[in-house]
Amino acid sequence: MALDFSQYKCEFCGAPCTQVLFAAFLCDKKECVDKARDARGGPGGHMNRKAAGKSILPEDIIREDQIINASSDADPKND
């Protein structure tokens, strides 16, 4: 099943996500791709994530994102 990126937003400008590069949700603008590349430590920066034991597959990144969102919603300590 293909991933539906349209339900996600670009991490840098908030536009609808069209692709996942450098372990980041991105739109198709070059400036956002460049920002993502810089944020991940330059070309090959996603390898830092891989080296940290994290997956660089879009499916896994989305899953982590959902887990993080779910746990923050269910956290009663911020009261």
Ligand SMILES: [Zn+2]
């Ligand atoms: Zn963008």
